[in-house]
Amino acid sequence: MNTPVQNTRLVQDLLHKLGDVVHQIQRERGCAGLLLDSLGKIFARRYDEQNKAVDKAINDLRTFCGRTDVKDALPQSFEARLAFLLRKFEELTEVRDQIRLMKVRYTQALNNYTFKFTVPTIDAMIELAQREPRHNSALVSAYSNFLQWKERVGMERALGARGFYTFSFRNQEFCDRFVALIAEQRTYFDTFKALASPSQITVLQEAVQDTDLRALGKINDLLEEGAPPGEIEQYSGETWFELLTRMIDGLRKAEITLVNGLEGALKAEATGNANDVTSGKMAQYRPFLKSLPMLAALADGDLDELLSLSQIREYEKDKLLFLRDEPAARMYVILEGWVKAYNGLETGEEAILQMLGAGETLLESAVFLNMPTPVNAQVVERATLLSIPAPVIRQRIHSSPQLAVNMLNTVSLRSQRLVQQLELSRLKSAQERVGWFLLRLALNQKSSDGTILLPYEKSIIASYLDMRPETFSRTLKKFKEEGFRVATDHVVMPDADSLCDFCDVELAGQCGRSQTDDCPRPELSEMAYQTDS
Structure with a gap:
C-alpha cells in the first residue's frame, strides 16, 4: 500500500510521462506540416525519426501505467481515462500513413494531431494534477x-x-x-x-x-x-x-x-492560507450550491469531488473577468454580487446583454462546446464567484449523466431568458421594462417593507434595459408620480400589488403569492404552474 507521499511522487512521474508524450507529438505535428507542404522534399527523414521518438514515449507511458503501485496511486476512475488515451494513440498509425501517402490536407493533419491527441492528453494532465490531494x-x-x-x-x-x-x-x-x-x-x-x-x-x-x-x-x-x-x-x-x-x-x-x-x-x-480560506467558504456556500439547478440532484460524493477541484474567489468592482474570443478556461457560478455580460459596439458604447446575479452561471455553453468566450464579462459590484476549470466540467459531464442533464437544463434556461430579454427590449415600452425589472428585484430580495435596493449604478441598469440614462430617469419619475418613493440606491413600493401589472409567467413562478387567493394575476399563476408541471 502506497503512502500519501509515494502516491504524490507517482502522480508526478505520470505527469512527466504524459508530458513527454505531448511534447513529442507536438514536434511530430510540426514535422508533418513541413513534410506535407514540401510534398516530401524536406523533413521526410526527420518525420520518421520523430515517429520513433513518439512511439518510445507512448511505450514508456504504457509500461508505467501497467505498474500496480501506479494504479493504486491514481484518482478514482482515472485508470479508465488513461486506457482511453492509450487506445487513442493507436490511431497515430493511420494518421501517419495518410501523411506519407500525401492523402491528407495540411489543415486536416494539424487538426488530427491537435484534437485527437494533444488536447485530450493535456486535459487529462490538468485533471490528474488537480485531483492529487497534496498539490x-x-x-x-x-x-x-x-x-x-x-x-x-x-x-x-x-x-x-x-x-x-x-x-x-x-x-x-x-x-x-x-x-x-x-x-x-x-x-x-x-x-x-x-x-x-x-x-x-x-x-x-x-x-x-x-x-x-x-x-x-x-x-x-x-x-x-x-x-x-x-x-x-x-x-x-x-x-x-x-x-x-x-x-x-x-x-x-x-x-x-x-x-x-x-x-x-x-x-x-x-x-498563504488561501486553501484554508477557500475550504471554509466552500463549506459556507455548499447548501446554496446544492440548491442550484446545475448542481441539483448530484450525489454528495460527486458534488464534493467537483467542489474540491474548484476555487472561490472575490472580485472588486470593475474587475474584468474575461474578454470576448478568449479560450473558455473556466466556468463561473456567481455566489454574491453582480456581473455584466456585454459586447462593444462600433460607436465605442457597450451593449449589455445580461446582468447576472447570485446563482447564475457564466460560460457554461462555451465550456460545454469547448469554444472561445462569446462575450466580455465585468464585475459591476463586489462579487464572490465559484471558479470551475473547464477540463474538470467536461470530464464530469462524460462520467456523470445527472450533471450532463443539469448542464443541458441550465443552457436551455439561459437560452429562454435571452429570448425573454430580447422580447423585453424590443416589444415593451420603457415603463414596462423598468416595471418588470423592479418586480424581478423585489421578488429576489423578498423585502418585507416594499423597499427595492438597486444593486448597481442606474447607468448600467439603463443600458441593460436598452435605454438611455435620461430615459430611465424620466421613467422613474413616472413611477414617483404613481406613489413610488425613488432614491439614489433604492425604490419603495406604495403597496404589495403596485408592480403586479408588469408580471410575466417567469416572474409568476418565483412569486410566493402565486397559486394563492392573494395573487392579482391568477391567469399567470396558472400558466406558471402548468410550465413547472
Whole structure:
C-alpha cells in the first residue's frame, strides 16, 4: 500500500510521462506540416525519426501505467481515462500513413494531431494534477495555464513554419488565424503569470532564452500591426521550426520543474492560507450550491469531488473577468454580487446583454462546446464567484449523466431568458421594462417593507434595459408620480400589488403569492404552474 507521499511522487512521474508524450507529438505535428507542404522534399527523414521518438514515449507511458503501485496511486476512475488515451494513440498509425501517402490536407493533419491527441492528453494532465490531494490548487492553476500556453506555442511552430515555407503570410486569412493564435497565447501566458508563484516565474525565465523570446515577439508584433509580407518573411520554414523547437524544448524543461513543485509545501510562498480560506467558504456556500439547478440532484460524493477541484474567489468592482474570443478556461457560478455580460459596439458604447446575479452561471455553453468566450464579462459590484476549470466540467459531464442533464437544463434556461430579454427590449415600452425589472428585484430580495435596493449604478441598469440614462430617469419619475418613493440606491413600493401589472409567467413562478387567493394575476399563476408541471 502506497503512502500519501509515494502516491504524490507517482502522480508526478505520470505527469512527466504524459508530458513527454505531448511534447513529442507536438514536434511530430510540426514535422508533418513541413513534410506535407514540401510534398516530401524536406523533413521526410526527420518525420520518421520523430515517429520513433513518439512511439518510445507512448511505450514508456504504457509500461508505467501497467505498474500496480501506479494504479493504486491514481484518482478514482482515472485508470479508465488513461486506457482511453492509450487506445487513442493507436490511431497515430493511420494518421501517419495518410501523411506519407500525401492523402491528407495540411489543415486536416494539424487538426488530427491537435484534437485527437494533444488536447485530450493535456486535459487529462490538468485533471490528474488537480485531483492529487497534496498539490496546491493555485500552483496547479498556474501549471494548467502553462500547459495551454505551451500547446499554443507548439501550434505557432507548425503554422509559422508553413507560413514561411509557402509564403502564406501573403494571405490575409492565414495572418488573421495566426494573430488569433497569438491572442490565445497571450491570454494563457498572462493568466499563468497572474497565478504563478515567484519560483514558478523564475523557472520559466531560466528555461527560455531571451533571444528566442525577442525573435518570436518581433514576428508576432509585425503580424498584429499588419506589416507587409516583406517585413514578416525573415526566416525560412526550417529556420523558424528550429527557433521555435529550441524555445519549446526550454518550456519542456520548465514544465518538468513545475510538476515537481506542485505540492502544498509551496503554499506559503504562493497563496498563504488561501486553501484554508477557500475550504471554509466552500463549506459556507455548499447548501446554496446544492440548491442550484446545475448542481441539483448530484450525489454528495460527486458534488464534493467537483467542489474540491474548484476555487472561490472575490472580485472588486470593475474587475474584468474575461474578454470576448478568449479560450473558455473556466466556468463561473456567481455566489454574491453582480456581473455584466456585454459586447462593444462600433460607436465605442457597450451593449449589455445580461446582468447576472447570485446563482447564475457564466460560460457554461462555451465550456460545454469547448469554444472561445462569446462575450466580455465585468464585475459591476463586489462579487464572490465559484471558479470551475473547464477540463474538470467536461470530464464530469462524460462520467456523470445527472450533471450532463443539469448542464443541458441550465443552457436551455439561459437560452429562454435571452429570448425573454430580447422580447423585453424590443416589444415593451420603457415603463414596462423598468416595471418588470423592479418586480424581478423585489421578488429576489423578498423585502418585507416594499423597499427595492438597486444593486448597481442606474447607468448600467439603463443600458441593460436598452435605454438611455435620461430615459430611465424620466421613467422613474413616472413611477414617483404613481406613489413610488425613488432614491439614489433604492425604490419603495406604495403597496404589495403596485408592480403586479408588469408580471410575466417567469416572474409568476418565483412569486410566493402565486397559486394563492392573494395573487392579482391568477391567469399567470396558472400558466406558471402548468410550465413547472
